[in-house]
Structures are given as structure tokens and as C-alpha cells.
């Protein structure tokens with residue numbers, strides 16, 4: 001006798017023996033029937049393979065470097081893995097073909113915690129479509145060409161800031177990316193005392209942490225979102241954060257446009273430039289090659305950093321930036337997508353509401369796609385003979401900007417900001433490691449990252465040594481104009 005049949009027989013006998021109240025019997029029978037149907041349906045369906053979840057809790061998923069954990073489970077179970085987090089379904093994707101196919105279908109994100117009208121958190125409904133349309137209108141590759149002047153001016157300020165405060169490269173880079181966007185979006189520069197930037201960095205740090213799918217219990221157990229306010233303290237926290245951000249943004253701007261919720265953008269762009277420094281420190285030969293190219297094109301005695309009109313002539317620098325975006329993607333697991341309806345893919349059943357996690361880091365470290373993937377090697381992106389370079393090519397050959405209909409709308413602006421920042425630093429400075437107590441250089445660990453959904457390098461020290469005579473006054477004048 002099967003388990004199910006014996007359960008039904010026992011249940012019927014129990015009812016007969018105890019003669020309980022009829023309503024209770026009907027109710028209990030209905031519940032039992034529901035669970036039996038669920039059990040049979042689950043048995044009939046084929047789910048993707050994955051580790052056995054613990055009862056109630058589900059699978060263990062670390063909040064730190066989760067991309068490494070996801071890649072490891074895929075090495076054991078295959079490129080499509082099912083995990084369960086307290087009854088919620090998760091699907092981990094490790095290969096590009098599956099990600100491209102599924103992300104073309106799955107276009108919805110879901111977060112209960114911080115759902116505060118940010119574009120990145122909006123479900124795929126009319127409001128999102130409206131915001132996306134506005135973002136694409138001002139951020140498409142052609143429109144972005146119009147912002148080159150702002151990016152060039154900001155990079156001049158980056159150079160002078162580092163000259164004036166060589167030990168504060170980290171904050172100067174943050175300032176560079178934040179101010180570029182701020183000027184663009186709000187037509188306003190940050191306050192010189194640094195308070196605006198500090199507030200923004202705090203907002204972004206907590207946002208990157210809140211975005212992680214397992215950071216808040218309510219995202220693990222969405223049912224908790226039904227609790228009244230008194231029993232749901234996270235709601236007050238999310239509201240307070242949203243209000244603080246709103247006050248901050250409102251103070252900065254008179255007029256908002258479709259770009260008002262692009263906060264992660266600053267963080268990611270600065271993160272990529274910081275990764276470029278980590279690469280320069282660990283692979284100094286690549287830095288020297290890029291600097292030689294710049295000197296060859298601009299001349300050793302040039303007194304202005306490169307601009308976009310040098311782009312065509314700096315293929316190694318472009319390959320360098322692309323390799324940074326591949327080697328250390330700042331958004332290693334993109335943003336979690338959620339399926340809106342039941343689906344079947346490669347024979348696996350994917351229930352509606354499944355959180356789909358595309359592992360960008362895993363694709364970028366796939367040996368078949370990128371031989372010797374852990375090595376920083378700009379050569380892999382050198383254009384073939386006669387291939388014409390456009391700034392759009394910065395975004396080709398890797399998937400650091402995501403997939404499908406929710407691909408990063410800021411990708412053209414972002415990659416050009418990273419390029420501009422990196423070539424300015426290469427032009428102006430030798431980027432060197434500090435010397436430790438033992439007299440040996442102290443190199444940053446490329447596997448150290450700050451926590452959150454995004455991956456900025458861990459704290460590291462760097463010596464920014466000017467490599468030419470730079471006329472700060474002339475540069476300051478150029479920036480002010």
C-alpha cells in the first residue's frame with residue numbers, strides 16, 4: 001500500500017472511531033486533501049537539482065560572497081540549481097545561455113523590505129516601464145555622447161584632488177563618480193565640505209546591504225509583510241531610510257527627472273575604478289603598458305589628461321577597462337529577478353515567485369569563455385586587426401551590466417566614466433603599493449570585498465605618485481570652465 005493510500009485509510013478509520021464534530025471533520029479533510037494534492041503535484045513535477053533543504057529554514061545561503069557559494073553548488077549539482085529559503089524557491093544560474101534565455105522571460109524583481117520606488121526594485125509594471133523609458137531616453141549610447149564634457153571635467157577634478165590629497169584617493173574616486181552623475185542628473189555640484197558626499201555614501205552603503213536577498217527576514221519569509229506595523233519593525237526602518245533619502249535628494253534638487261533613483265550607479269562606477277587600482281597594484285606590467293600607450297599618443301610632456309577624442313588611439317587602455325569589468329564585476333550576482341508565472345525550462349519546473357539569481361561572476365570566471373580567468377589580462381580584449389573601436393565596445397565581451405529587459409540602463413554612461421577615470425589616473429600617477437614593516441610591498445587581496453549585494457574591493461592602501469609635472473592651476477581652471 002502506498003504512503004498516501006495508507007494515510008487516507010487511517011484517517012477514515014480515525015473519523016469513524018471518534019465521531020467528532022462534522023464541521024471539524026470537513027475542515028480537516030479539506031486541509032488533508034490540499035496537502036495530499038500538493039504532495040502528488042510536487043512528486044509529478046521535475047525540479048532542478050540541488051542540496052536537500054533543512055525543514056522550515058531551507059538551505060543555508062551566506063550573505064558574504066554569495067556568488068562563490070552559488071558557483072560551488074553549481075559545480076556539484078549542475079548549471080541550474082534549485083535552493084529553498086524558508087519555503088521560497090530560488091534558482092541559481094551559472095551559465096550564460098540559461099541566464100539569457102530566462103532573463104528574457106523573467107523581468108520582475110521582488111523585495112519586501114526596501115520597496116521604496118527605486119527603479120531597480122520596481123516590479124515590471126507600468127510605473128517601471130515609464131521610468132525605464134525615461135532612463136533609456138537620457139542614457140542611450142547616443143545621448144551619453146552629449147555628456148562627455150561633464151565626464152572630462154570631472155576627471156580633471158579627480159586628478160587635481162588626488163594631487164592635493166594623495167592619501168585620500170578612495171574618497172576622491174567616490175567624489176568623481178558621484179559628482180559626475182550629480183551634475184548630470186541634478187545639474188548641481190556637491191557641497192565642497194564633503195557633507196553631501198558623506199550622506200550619499202551612507203545611503204548607498206545601507207542600500208547595497210539591504211538589497212541582498214537574505215539580508216532581511218521579511219524577504220526570506222514574505223508572509224511576514226502581512227503583519228501589522230507594531231509587529232513589523234523593519235517597515236519603520238525602511239520608511240525612515242526612504243524619508244532620509246528623500247529629504248537628502250530633495251535638498252539637492254529643484255527638479256527631478258526620470259533618473260532620480262539611480263543611487264547604486266555611483267557606487268558601482270566608483271567600485272570599478274577601485275578595482276582598476278587593485279589590478280594595477282597586482283599586475284604592474286599592465287599599468288606600465290597602458291601608460292606607455294597614453295604617453296605615445298599624447299606625448300610624454302602633455303599637460304592635460306586624455307579626453308574622449310583619444311579613445312580610438314588607446315585600444316590597450318580600453319582593453320584594460322573591459323578586463324576590470326570582467327575580472328571583478330561590481331554586481332557579481334546582478335539583481336535577483338523573480339518569475340511571475342509557472343514555467344518549464346529544460347524540463348525543470350519553475351514555480352511562479354521563484355527568485356532567479358544570475359551569477360555574473362561565474363560567467364566571467366568560466367575557463368571555457370575566458371582561459372586563465374583569475375588572471376588580469378587586458379590582452380584578451382585587444383581588438384582584431386582593423387577592428388574599429390567605439391565607446392560602445394566597452395560594454396561588449398562581458399556581462400557586467402546584466403541581461404534582458406532589465407539590463408543596466410546606465411551602462412554606456414558608466415563604462416565611459418570608468419574609462420575616463422582610469423585613463424586620467426594612468427596619465428597622472430604611478431599607482432604603487434605601500435611598503436610594509438617587513439620592507440616588502442603590501443598588495444591588496446583581489447578576493448577581499450566589502451559586504452552587500454555589490455562587490456567593492458576591501459580597504460587597501462595605495463601610493464599615488466605623480467609621474468609628470470602637473471600644472472594644478474591650469475587644470476583647476478579647465479575644470480572650473
Ligand code: HEM
Pocket residue numbers: 119120121132135139181261262264265266268269272330331334335400401402403404405406407408409410411413414415418
Ligand atoms: C560600472 C558601473 C555599473 C555597473 C557595473 C552596473 C551594473 C548593473 C547591473 C548588473 C544591473 C542589474 C541588471 C539585471 O538585472 O540584469 C543594473 C541595473 C540598473 N542600473 Fe546599473 N550599473 C552601473 C552603473 C549605472 C549607472 C551609471 C546608472 C545610471 C546613470 C545605472 C542605473 C541602473 C538602473 C536604473 C538599474 C535598474 C534597471 C531595471 O531595473 O530595469 N547603473 N546595473
